Amino acid sequence: MPTATQPSPAPADTPAPGGRRAGHPSRRIPGPDWLWATLLTLAVGVVKIGSAQPWRDELASWYAASRSTGELIDMLGHVDAVSGLYYLLLHGWISLFGDSEAALRLPSALAMAGAAAFAVLTARKLFDRRTAVFTGLLFAFLPSVSRYAQEARSYAFAVLAVTAATWLLLRALERPTPRRWAPYGLAVALAGLFHMVSLLFLLPHALIVLLRWRRDRRGRTLAGYAVTVAVALLPVVPLVLLGRQQVGRQIGWLKAPHLRSLADLWNGLFGSPLVALAVAAVALLPLAWSRGRRPAGELVLIGAVPVAAAWVVSQGSTSYFIDRYLLFTMPAWVVLAAAGLAALRPRQAGVAGLAALILLGVPDQRQMRTTGGRVGADGQAAADVIAKGYRPGDGFVPVRGEDRVYMIDLQVEYFLPPRVRLRDVFAERSAVAADDLFPVECPQPAQCLGTTARVWVVTWGGTQDPYNKLPEAQAEALRSHYKVVESKKVRGLRVSLLERTK
Structure with missing residues (x-):
């Protein structure tokens, strides 16, 4: 029966006295493993990267990054400031490579490949x-x-920054000099700028520093860490203050987690319930080694402490407890699981376990790359219907109101060809003019109809009602002045063409 055993020889990277590793200087990058891992992660990440239709968070990224730099900065003063660095990065990327699904997602694929290294x-x-x-x-x-390599959001960048910070911390603890603390500080700052919740990793990092200090009693270790973190957080503090003012708009929909939420989070961290269960089964095996217990314990801190802290903090007025916000803890569990598999004897058992774990995720890998793998509404099909019957001067009424967070308007607009220019009938001020992600809608919808002869209405599917889930005032204004001449159902949506009667 395969068992986890302590390897008899000391690992090549076992720290030697004086902060150097046996056989070579600690500053040397050991072998090309990081390089092929980077290339492999990128290769897997770009497979069918443009297949799945973008979901609402990705559409928000596209809509924000597509604005001019000035318009984007104005928007960040009102909403989504915590995503500002990512939006600015994506803005520059779009200007060079366009805004196709693949182009929007490629920066995340590159970031996740860097995290692999x-x-x-x-x-x-x-x-x-x-x-x-x-x-x-x-x-x-x-x-x-x-x-998340195929997601036009900042999560992959947070994973990259935190994973880099962990390696840089371990490197700095071997020889705590300013030259080694400086890159760690940069990684800390970037982690906070890409996603503020990721700064929870500083808790386990501080614990690791204290534990190492208790062992070697090098005073400059504590001082170097404290000064580095303090300086690194300086550019993040204004963002935290601004983000706190906007938090109700950003994540007000998140509820306080229960204990069962931990299981949901664990599944989300690995993208598959089966894979999550398998990782849990092998991730703690390194704790059984006498030699592997300390590094395994440090990785458990990095993976578990931020989750526990987020759970506790989320019992208050604002919840931050969702898998994608805590995705930065995933690499620690991956290293632990890999260490557990690598320790199995005979060695073939570890290889077989690794292969089985990878194969368990294949169905989820396929599903996420399908057209409707992320959204239940087919915005492209709705856009095709409108483009086919479009006439210059046509109006547009997407379902918004209480459902505006689903961004049905952007799901359609993203796929409309440039020649199709619809007038957003019930928008009193556009989202760009309002420095927001959403337009300001007319308080008196009937007064905003103007002389628009035809209107395309896009609402939720599931019923024959072309006004399903529209705010009642908007639906009544349309009923009073238009008749339905065409109505088609696509996946999740209904597209109706209305013509004016009076």
Whole structure:
């Protein structure tokens, strides 16, 4: 029966006295493992990267990043300031490479590939080369890695920054000099600027520093860490203050988590319930090694402490407890799982376990790359119906009101060809003019109809009612002045053409 055993020889990267590793200087990048892991993660991440239709958060990224720099900065003063750095990065990217689904998502794929490199380097530094190889393979084929490598949001960048910070911290603790603390500070700052919740990783990092200090009693370690973090947080503080003012708009819909929410979060971190269960089964095996107990314990802190802290904080007025906000903890669990698999004896058992774990995620990998893998509404099909029957001067009425957060308007507008220019009939002020992601709608809808001869109405499907879920005042204004001449159902939506009667 396969068992987890302590390897008899010391790993090549076991710290030697004086802060150097046996056989080579600690500053040397050990082997090409990080490089092939980066390339493999990128290769898997770009497979069918443009297949799935963008969901509402990605559409928000596109809509914000498509504005001029001035318009974007004005918007960030009112909403989504915490995503500002990512939007600015995406804005520059779009100006160079366009805004197709693949182009929007490629920066995230590159960021996740970079995170793979640092996960492998961390595995090599804490364990051995076999663990590093297993880490690279497991990371590349994890469903959640592909999912967020193909997401036009900042989560992959937060994963990259935190994973880099972890490796840089371990490196700085070997030789706590300003030259080693400086890149760690940069990673801390970037993590906070890309996603504020990711700064929870500073809690386990501080614990690791204290534990290492208790062992070696090097005073400059504590001082160097404290000064580095303080300086790194300076550019993040204004963002935190502004973000607090906008938090109700951003995540007011999140509810306080229950204990059962931990299981949902765990599944979300790996993108597959089966993969999550398998990772849980092997991630704690390294704690059984006498030699592996310390590095495994440090990784458990990095993976578990932010989750516990987020759960506690989310019992208050604002919840932050959702898998994608805590995705930055995933690489620590991947390294732990890889270490557990690498320790199995005979060695073939570890290889078989790794292969089985990868295969468990294949169905989820396929599903996320389908056209409707992320959204239940087919915005492209709705846009095709409108484009086919479009006439210059046509109006547009998407379902908004209480359902505006689903961004049905953007799901359609993203796929409309440039020649189709619809007038948003019930928008008193456009979203750009309002420095927002949503337009300001007319308080008196009937007065905003103007002389528009034809209107395309896009509402939720599921019923024959062309006004399903429209605010009652808007529906009544349309009923009073228009008749339905065409109505088609597409997946999740109904597209209706109305012509004016009076």
